[in-house]
Amino acid sequence: MGTSCRALLLYASITSVVVSAFDPITVTFAVGAGAALGRTVYNYFVESCDPRWVQLNETGLEVDLKTKLFGQHIASRIILKAVTGFMNNDSPKKPLVLSLHGWTGTGKNFVSQLIAKNIYKKGMESNFVHLFTSELHFPHASRIETYKSELQQWIKGNVTNCAHSMFIFDEMDKMHPGIIDSIKPFVDYYVKLNGVSYRKAIFIFLSNAGGESITETAMDFWKEGRNREEIELKHLEMALSLSVFNNKKSGLWHTSLIDKNLVDYFVPFLPLEYQHVVQCAMSEMEAKGLEPDLDVASQVAGEQVYFPKPEGFFSSKGCKTITSKLDYYI
Missing domain, CATH: 1.20.5 (Single alpha-helices involved in coiled-coils or other helix-helix interfaces)
Structure with missing residues (x-):
């Protein structure tokens, strides 16, 4: 039973x-x-939408960002301030909208999991966390109108069930702009729409768009001999904005979310270096219940492809394939 x-x-x-x-x-x-x-x-x-099941663990989120997310000092700082500020506000003016940008393997998906883990007791398995990917949920351009209608009904039904619902949209750079525009009413400054308030919901967009410009900035700092931690958001904002706003493949190009300034934070994820890949491997071993082995972690990190040539400073895949690589060695 x-x-x-x-x-x-x-x-x-x-x-x-x-x-x-x-x-x-x-x-x-x-x-x-x-x-x-x-x-x-x-x-x-049974999971319900009350503090027993849905409540921010601010300390847990801070610790997870510091100890489990590697090489992302800018993203960690923005995410912590944005999420804690929003969740501690009993009367937010609008839903929280985060747009995470960077190359694959840099931690965008992982951060969304950390946020879910520290708000919902069941984490990503919670009935109040909803993940959408372009190729799985919206694969056919000919059915855009159907997708839009179904998505709107899904958001409305789930926020009605729990005001603190979270919606994660992966592969934004592959998503039809019409899908994104259909979300606009739910993230705007409305008190209620047809009797439902969406102000306590969280929307997270994940995209590879902007990854190239973010990497170029990181490379400029490296070439100048400057420390990675010296990179600040102000060094990336302009290039990231141009990549997102003017790139047809960004997923947000010419959408109402951009036109109406409804995205609260554009969060850049820097390309990872060898040392960060080693840290990812060590952390993954610990997560598997194994004793972290630096020699194994170094071997796994050493098999990654790095650029630019011949120096090979940044990892082309980040931590994306760490789990499968470890399975080979362990």
């Missing part, structure tokens, strides 16, 4: 016992008390 079924039976049992224990004069109060207790027991076992 599943957990939810046992909880429902316990709910019914509690209510029945309470009702039978009192005379008819107090039975109404007894039913109320039993129902309240039953709901408490039910909510203990």
Whole structure:
């Protein structure tokens, strides 16, 4: 018997016992008390949209960003401030909209998982976290209008169920602009739309767009002999903006989200270096319950392709293939 079924039976049992224990004069109060207790027991076992299941672990998010996300000092700082500020605001003016940019393997997907982990007790497995990818959920250009309608209904239904719902859109650079435009009403400054408030929802967009310009900036710092940690958001904002706003392949090009300034933060992810790939391998071993082995981590990192030639400073895949590589060595 599943957990939810046992909880429902316990709910019914509690209510029945309470009702039978009192005379008819107090039975109404007894039913109320039993129902309240039953709901408490039910909510203990079954995920619901209350603080027991949905609540920001600010310390946990900060620690995870510092110890598990490597080589992304800019992204870590922005994400922590954006998420904690939003979740600690009881009356936000609009949903939180984050747009994460950078090459594959730099940590964009991983960050979305860390955010989910530290808001929802069940993390990415939560019923209130929804992941969409272009090729899986919106594969056919001929069905764009159908996709738009279905997506809007999905967002409305899930936010109605839980105000603190999270929607993650991967492969934004492959997504039809019409799909993105269909999201616009839900991330705007509306108090309510058809009786539903979307102000406590979180929307996260993941895109490779802007990765080239971000990498060029990192390479300029490297060529000048400057420390990677000296790179600040101001050094990347202009190039990132041009890549996102003027690139037809960005996924956000000429969309209403850009025209109406509805994206709260454009977050750049820097290309990873050899040392960061080693850290990823060590962390992955620990996650697998293994004793981290620096020799193995170094071997895995050493097999990556690095650029520019001949120096080979930045990893072309970042931490993308670390798990499969480790399976070969362990």
